[in-house]
Amino acid sequence: MSNSSNFKNLKIIDLSTVLAGPSVGTFFAELGAEVIKIEHPIYPDITRSWKLPMEDQKSSVSAYFSSINYMKTYQQLNLKEDAQREQLYELVKTADIILMNFKFGDQEKLKVTDEILRGFNSQLIIGKINGYGDKSDRVAYDLILQAESGIMSMNGTPESGPVKMPVAFIDVLAAHHLKEGLLIELFSKKGNENYKGKSVTVSLYEAAVSSLANQASNYLMNNAIPQRIGSLHPNIAPYGELFNTSDDRIITFAIGSHTHFSKLCEYLELSELPLENRFSSVQNRVKNRTELFEILKEKVKEHSADEILKYMNEHFVPCGEIKDLKAVFETELAQELVRTEMIDGIETKRVSALAFRN
Template sequence: MFKNLKIIDLSTVLAGPSVGSFFAELGAEVIKIEHPEHPDVTRSWKLPNEDKNSAISAYFSSINYKKVYQQLNLKNSEDRSQLFELVKLADVVLMNFKLGDQEKLQIYDAKLHELNPRLIIGKINGFGVKSDRVAYDLILQAETGIMSMNGTPESGPVKMPIALIDVLAAHHLKEGILIELFDRKGNSAYKGKSISVSLYDAAVSSLVNQAANYLMNNHVPQRIGSLHPNIAPYGELFQTSDHKTITFAIGSHRHFMQLCTFLGISEIAEDQRFSSTQERVKNRVDLFEILNEKVKQYKADEILHYMHQNYVPCGEVKDLAAVFKTPAAQEMIRKENINGIETKRVSGIAFKVEKK
């Protein structure tokens, strides 16, 4: 799809490199530039059981796929000249330098556009183009309200177990670059642009309904575990007779009636306490106690089969070992040999193009 696209990836850690991997997986030539003595720090982010002498880690592998690696010290004029030669033939340059570092390395946007007037420069920063704060995903989750909402009343604030803000920022930058590539195609008058995405803006943008709940109703979300503030039952965890954990996302009254029918308690769908989504949220504790007594009488597969057949959202809570036993997840695995080591990661491409 992008076999004629050339990208220079100067970024490190997760957000920027994952943008490069996205385009590489779609056929682009992606050259990742690393400092000879101080390469991408995620090469060293290893689990205790990983080889401490290896030049790569599972973390690094997850967002560096199908790239060509080149070592350049951009403080060195000769190495910088090599970068400039690459830029002349590139379509996109990715970077996530701290404020002022571009200037220190003498790779200003203006210089890059002078070398290549049609160049698209994609940038990731932490708290905006004028901030020099060091930004890691955890800090953004803390400062944008996400940790305050995540967890239970007993747990205190909890971070998401993935670098969610990095992932979101990467998606926003992909969108911006794709728009520019579309605008550039066939446009001889196109002038190169610099697109920047801050982790902060990406995080706030992701607050969606929780933000609206606050902005419109002055509702400050509290930690309620997996529960949903607007829907019930939604996120409550139920143990089945075969000791599996399942959960429901009952988004409509029809869903609720189907659930009650299966459990043999159709009458509670008419109970005033549970007669609407709003009432079920108000009385979710009483509702959980009623449902829980019934759910634990069934095996997980019995419940899941019925719910799937009747289009009621229901799922088993699985760990990653169980997830990657499924054919759908297996299809998402991508392998590549890097430095003589077989690496694995999940695809950065979630869309599918239907063939006619």
């Protein structure tokens, strides 16, 4: 990718911590912006200490911290100290964007309210992330948002109980929403000498609820409350069932159309199945998905994963192997997304914040 000069004249101050806010800063840094991450000298970003057992406990960085801090410069300021806060004000005078995720009331305590900051720079764009809206003082962590937005209630299996997703999914979503809002403001500002700075605010809760998409509509239109069905899809089958191959690998199919289903059945020498009423439509396949799975799994076990994947890819049938991260990062496409940087003398790695090409 050749995106490193897109925002070469953009200056961003990153006061945020944990994942959502810092990942927005990294996004712009990777696009060429100057991003200054400011941390408290005694209490820096908490994720510096969020380490796996095998990580060096004395190190000033962790893999978690590295994942969403890239190509930034670092500065320590205690915003409770007048002289150090003045240094922030000086930076604000020439900044385009400032990022923050302070708890309710902390902007006032630290004297970094929107009004104060715009007193130094009337065109300043302020990007803010909070948990439950501008007026809520609730502490918000991704786990709690996954619990309270309905996501955990439908994630998992009947046996497992509610399950959290293994990435901070709500933080990631909120960051994307904030990026979009900030890009819109930058577009509004471009070439407009009379532009007045705006504040773009994203709550983790609203980002979570807005992500419910088809599951939300299933409820809103049909009063269907999603149940825990593992990786299965409530509207499509076979979709998400796990199949063992002859070489003890695990694959899954996302059969989204009758054409997909017919091609799958043709390969498995089950050409009569699409003609049977119980499997002749998407709805019927969903109703009879357990019976269908039992039929398909016996045939899938007769073939190797490579044989199945080759045929399905050649015939445009969505099919994939269940891979761990070792296998993922052995692929060329994933390796192209790895970014390396030295932070505090330590080699750090993360995946790119940019999943587009231009």
